[in-house]
Structure formats: structure tokens, C-alpha cells
Amino acid sequence: MQMAGDTMVQGTFDDLGTALAEVTFVVVDLETTGGSPADSAITEIGAVKVRGGELLGEFQTLVNPHVPIPAFIQALTGITTAMVARAPRIEAALPAFLEFAQGSVLVAHNAGFDIGFLKAASAAQGLEWPRFTVLDTVHLARALVPRDEARNHKLSTLAALFSSTTTPDHRALHDARATVDVLHALIGRVGSLGVQTLEELSSYTSRVSPAQRRKRWLADGLPSEPGVYLFKDGDGRVLYVGTSINIRARVRTYFTASEQRTRMAEMVRLAASVTPVVCATTLEAEVRELRLIAEHKPRYNRRSKSPERATWVKLTVEAFPRLSIVREVRSDGASYIGPFGSHASAEDAVAAVHEVIPLRQCVQRLSPARRVGACALADMGRCGAPCTGAQSVDEYSAIVHDAVVALSGDSRGVVTALRTKMSSLSDQERFEDAGALRDRLLALVRGMARAQRIAPLAASPEIVAAKPAATGGWEIVCVRHGRLAASTVSPRGADPMPYVRALCDSAEVVLPAPWPSPAATPEETEKILRWLEQPGVRIVDLQGEWTCPVGGAGGARMQLEPQVVARHQVAGFVAAS
Known part of the structure; x- marks a missing residue:
């Protein structure tokens, strides 16, 4: 970079x-x-x-x-x-x-x-x-x-x-x-x-201890540039990583009343130095912040310190495939959706699929040549019982095909089926069950939509994009397999193409990760996607395809999220009343 x-x-x-x-x-x-x-x-x-x-x-x-x-x-x-x-x-x-x-x-x-x-x-x-x-x-x-x-x-x-x-x-x-x-x-x-200074006087309150104010010297000499800053203790251990469009100005706020977080006051008391990392663009600063948090796992950063430990839902590759929750994507020909924010949300997504697609839910590996006893789900008619031989490999493959289509591309069938089931529950006045099913459906479409957004970027060897810089010129980024490989800024009035060529020539070499996982953490790739989707961003060069499937889960997610958020807000209001 x-x-x-x-x-x-x-x-x-x-x-x-x-x-x-x-x-x-x-x-x-x-x-x-x-x-x-x-x-x-x-x-x-x-x-x-x-x-x-x-x-x-x-x-x-x-x-x-x-x-x-x-x-x-x-x-x-x-x-x-x-x-x-x-x-x-x-x-x-x-x-x-x-x-x-x-x-x-x-x-x-x-x-x-x-x-x-x-x-x-x-x-x-x-x-x-x-x-x-x-x-x-x-x-x-x-x-x-x-x-x-x-x-x-x-x-x-x-x-x-x-x-x-x-x-x-x-x-x-x-x-x-x-x-x-x-x-x-x-x-x-x-x-x-x-x-x-006037700025310090304007923000003065007794909440800021004299010891905290005396640490103002830590901001001396810091650059007034965009980038990342690392608070370190006397042994050089990273206590906190942050990002700002003006490193010096942001660090100074930690010694004034504008900083009211208790844990930050504790962090400042322990801090002995601040290391700045100037970045060419705000996107680069945000990405570097993520990487530094993952590398150093600072005790005062509340966001995930292990973003590499993502949760995925996998449709296994075997005679009778099943859904499994895994921590990594492998090059094994399986279908994956995710990543999910938590193991619980992945479990909700799996439960949603099982509501409408009768995949087996047992965890043992099954063989057409070896039969075992039926489980309770088979007795209830919610599984075709391939374990007993009641369902052949070919018959089960038709069910697997429906699951692959829903997870990898056209989610409309499974979403419609789940909505129909929700309506039926509501008609029966089983509103709590209908609400729980809606939450599971949202977890599913979130996982599918995220995979469908990330996968094209992960598969693209290189995307070069630019957007107008606030000070004139262009912010230019090079993304390879979903990872930020380089960024720079071309000056106002200058031809940006020489900067584009120099950027690509010196950018990080990035090898692809097992598809659909990007070569970066999913959180980094999401930040890149949000940057690429901003108004005014122009694609300069694209090696690969950046598309979303017709009937993808993004539309269903946009419809469901406001409904679920509103439901939870009402529930919170009732509980507080």
C-alpha cells in the first residue's frame, strides 16, 4: 500500500x-x-x-x-x-x-x-x-x-x-x-x-483531570494530515488505534472535555507516546486502522479485534450435503454464504433455510451404502430420511440444487416461501412465531446479500477507481481480490493517468483467497465497497466482473431491515413503559 x-x-x-x-x-x-x-x-x-x-x-x-x-x-x-x-x-x-x-x-x-x-x-x-x-x-x-x-x-x-x-x-x-x-x-x-488556548478553554470542565491535560504534549509534532494514530504505553504496546482526517487535531481532543469516554481517560493516563501513520486517502486510513487493530489487538478498541475469524454457512460437498457453520472458506467446491456477524445469526440463517428446504440436519457423514436409523425430523416429515435409504442420492440432489440456487444466486424462491409461512403464522395469530421467523429470514438474506456483494470483488484481479478529492485532483485506489493494494492522490489540474499507472505498478501483489472469501477481512472489503458505491466514484479499470445476480438477496434485505428495526424499537418502547 x-x-x-x-x-x-x-x-x-x-x-x-x-x-x-x-x-x-x-x-x-x-x-x-x-x-x-x-x-x-x-x-x-x-x-x-x-x-x-x-x-x-x-x-x-x-x-x-x-x-x-x-x-x-x-x-x-x-x-x-x-x-x-x-x-x-x-x-x-x-x-x-x-x-x-x-x-x-x-x-x-x-x-x-x-x-x-x-x-x-x-x-x-x-x-x-x-x-x-x-x-x-x-x-x-x-x-x-x-x-x-x-x-x-x-x-x-x-x-x-x-x-x-x-x-x-x-x-x-x-x-x-x-x-x-x-x-x-x-x-x-x-x-x-x-x-x-481558546479551544481548550471553550471545552474546559472539571471532568478532565490535570494529569490528563498534562498529556497534551503527546500531540506536539503530530501531522495535520489524514491517517491513523496509535497510542502506546511506556513499553511500546499499542493501547488504542484511531483514524482521523486531521491526526493532530483529533489527538488533541483526548486531553479536553470533548472526550467523555471513561475508558479513554484511563487509556490517556497509560499512554506514553502517539505514533502517526499518514495516509494518502481517507479510505486508506480506515483500512489501515482495521489492519492495525487486527495486528495489535489494542485493549481499548471495542470493535472486533479478530476480524479474520469470520463466521460462514457452508453447504457441504458429500453424497448428502448439509448446512454447516464454519470459520473459514476453503477451496472445496462448496457453496458459502456470509460472513455473519455472530454465530447466533449464522444459526438463525440455517434455521430459516431448514424451514422451507428439507435438507438433512444430522451432523454425521452419510453414505448411500450404509444405512442408519431415522431421526425425529424424518418421523415428522421434515426430512426425506436419506439416512435410511428412503431418499436416493438423485432425489436428494434436487433438494440440494434448490438450496444452491437460493444461496448463490436467485433467492426469490426461498424468500417467498418464508414470507408465505410468516403470513400463515400471522393469520393464526401466532405473532411471536411470525416475528421470530422474520428475524431468521433477515439473518439469512443478510448473509446471502453480503456474500453476493463481496464475491465479485473477491474474484476481480484488479479494480482501479477514482473520485474527486476535497482539495481538487483525484483520490485513486487500486483493489485486488477485495483487498486495498494501494491508494494515492493526483494534484489539482494534473493528468491523473500517470498517477494511475504508477499506482498500479507499485501496488501490493495480492493472491486470491478461496472463493467467495476476499483476500482481506470481510470488514475491509465492505469498507472498500462502500467507498466504491459513493456518488462521483468512477471505475478507471476493471479486470473481472462486478455484478450482482438477478433476484439476489439485496432487495429482500432492504425491505426487511426497516421492518425488523421498527419491531424491535416498538418492543423496546413497550418494555420501557
Whole structure:
């Protein structure tokens, strides 16, 4: 597989985040006639602009709400109806404030209140609300100021705790000045915990331990490129494998509040290094992630660590074939469907076939020359009893033929027969039995559809495909026998064909696996199929055939899956009620 380069790539300064000393904050406070923008109006706007601890400017204006100010609000704020009578209306005050705050990060104490009023006023005037980053000093204070240090997180309490130069008194500009002092004090506290950027401050909560934050250096020097990253412990053992379109940015999130998985916090505590693997395309990154998980079996990856151990259903090759659940596909001339996600789903698929095709279900090898006693299924008429000689090899072969047709190609007969049986059960009001049969049918069509999707790719010596890259040019992949053999990207404006030829010349040599198994894990081949089926993907070269059989199981699967999902959702709702 070609790589864009395994060497570490130095990121840009933008990748480091925005240093807090370089952020322009506009701390805003409002006074209003009530508690909800639905039935109240703004009476005063106060704001203070700061950067790097220095005052850049202030904004203050009374606002005429054009309604009387309630008496208790006048007593609380000191703003009377007479004071605002000659003040500008919100139609003039709000644009002036937005111009003052342009390009800044908005800060407020209990920001939901103030920003909610400002957004409502913008909507009422038909103004588009700018996409401000908003910080709430209440949120930060709850994470940084414990109850044994302050009895609550009100602005007045915090202003006193941090010795603010301004005492908040429910006037907008005074409260905004006090909030500035609180903000600077809180930034000082998180700075001692290693928080130095706006992005880290925005996501800060007490859920992230100081030890976890101190591990931020693990992201230093990682490339801002698509690929795979491996967290390793002090002995070089792989703890976790992940993938991202930007390795550096993704790894940094493990040290912030955006990462809330408990097991990831434990993993970060154990991590001593992060190894990046830059990939040419996102598909290559996804495939490499699968392969690395299978190779290293990291303890903190929850997905299957043994994707090579797939489960298949096999129609055996013998005088009297039967269905068998196996772990591997062999070159033995047998018919296979799958792979299945679990042994239980494979058992459901086998049971579905047995419902409508009378294949024998005994496990011993039978010989036309040696007869044994009949089993209970033969006595019930659900088996032709080849074991007793009641059914000849030729007679049994006709049943096997029906099974081969259903499993390998045209599944319509078996699906129709199972649907008919489901309808009969429903008519008898045996709804649980009908539902169970539908689940078994879905397991069967899933296995058949998956085999019918994978088999053409597994049989194709080479498929070269391309799709437009997000940055221009083309993402180009080479797939051999269902395995990703190489990928690359041609630059914007360049002729892609030389890149295609170079890719194929240097791609991995892949030998076919026993059909219908691909030369990769089924999970890898499924990812490749999903990539090939995306809109805009073009087949550049195809050696082999990429087709699905007429009457294949894919259509039945698309019909059944929504029904089964809906049934399980209803069952879950009833159980929870």
C-alpha cells in the first residue's frame, strides 16, 4: 500500500489553537424588563472589550423598551421608565453593539440569558446573528471554584472572591467590568492546569483531570494530515488505534472535555507516546486502522479485534450435503454464504433455510451404502430420511440444487416461501412465531446479500477507481481480490493517468483467497465497497466482473431491515413503559 509518507509532518501554528493572549473578548451584560425574551425587552447593554489583559474599549447604552419597566425591576436595577424614555430603541442599539463586538469572543455570566435576549432581538429585526464563540463564566466557575471556596457562583460572590475592582450592582456596564475581572481570574486558574488556548478553554470542565491535560504534549509534532494514530504505553504496546482526517487535531481532543469516554481517560493516563501513520486517502486510513487493530489487538478498541475469524454457512460437498457453520472458506467446491456477524445469526440463517428446504440436519457423514436409523425430523416429515435409504442420492440432489440456487444466486424462491409461512403464522395469530421467523429470514438474506456483494470483488484481479478529492485532483485506489493494494492522490489540474499507472505498478501483489472469501477481512472489503458505491466514484479499470445476480438477496434485505428495526424499537418502547 502506498503512503503519502510515514514521516512526521510539522503542523502550522494554526493547528496549535488560538492562544488566549491573542483572543479579543467582549464581555457583555444586559438589563431587561423580565426573565424571558418572549415577553420582556432589553433596557440596557454594557460591554467591555479586552485582549491580553488590556482594556480596548467599552460600550454602554440604555435602550427604550417601549413598555413600562416593572416596579421591582426599577428597584433592582435603578433604571426607571423615565430614564429610558429618550434612549435609542433596540433597532438602533443592537447594530451598534454588534459592530462593537465584531470578530470577538462573547463572554457573559450566565450567558444563556444575555445571548438569548440578543439573538431574539436580532431575529425580530431580521438580522442574521453572527456565529460568535461564546464563553460562560458561570460554567467555568462551576468547574474551577469548589463550594468550600465560594458558597455559590453568583457574579457578586465571585467578584468578591477575586477582589474585583468593580462591584456588580445590576447596571450593565458595571456588571460587565466585574465579569472581566472574574474572567481573568478564571483564566489564571486554568493556565496553571495547562490550558493555554481558546479551544481548550471553550471545552474546559472539571471532568478532565490535570494529569490528563498534562498529556497534551503527546500531540506536539503530530501531522495535520489524514491517517491513523496509535497510542502506546511506556513499553511500546499499542493501547488504542484511531483514524482521523486531521491526526493532530483529533489527538488533541483526548486531553479536553470533548472526550467523555471513561475508558479513554484511563487509556490517556497509560499512554506514553502517539505514533502517526499518514495516509494518502481517507479510505486508506480506515483500512489501515482495521489492519492495525487486527495486528495489535489494542485493549481499548471495542470493535472486533479478530476480524479474520469470520463466521460462514457452508453447504457441504458429500453424497448428502448439509448446512454447516464454519470459520473459514476453503477451496472445496462448496457453496458459502456470509460472513455473519455472530454465530447466533449464522444459526438463525440455517434455521430459516431448514424451514422451507428439507435438507438433512444430522451432523454425521452419510453414505448411500450404509444405512442408519431415522431421526425425529424424518418421523415428522421434515426430512426425506436419506439416512435410511428412503431418499436416493438423485432425489436428494434436487433438494440440494434448490438450496444452491437460493444461496448463490436467485433467492426469490426461498424468500417467498418464508414470507408465505410468516403470513400463515400471522393469520393464526401466532405473532411471536411470525416475528421470530422474520428475524431468521433477515439473518439469512443478510448473509446471502453480503456474500453476493463481496464475491465479485473477491474474484476481480484488479479494480482501479477514482473520485474527486476535497482539495481538487483525484483520490485513486487500486483493489485486488477485495483487498486495498494501494491508494494515492493526483494534484489539482494534473493528468491523473500517470498517477494511475504508477499506482498500479507499485501496488501490493495480492493472491486470491478461496472463493467467495476476499483476500482481506470481510470488514475491509465492505469498507472498500462502500467507498466504491459513493456518488462521483468512477471505475478507471476493471479486470473481472462486478455484478450482482438477478433476484439476489439485496432487495429482500432492504425491505426487511426497516421492518425488523421498527419491531424491535416498538418492543423496546413497550418494555420501557
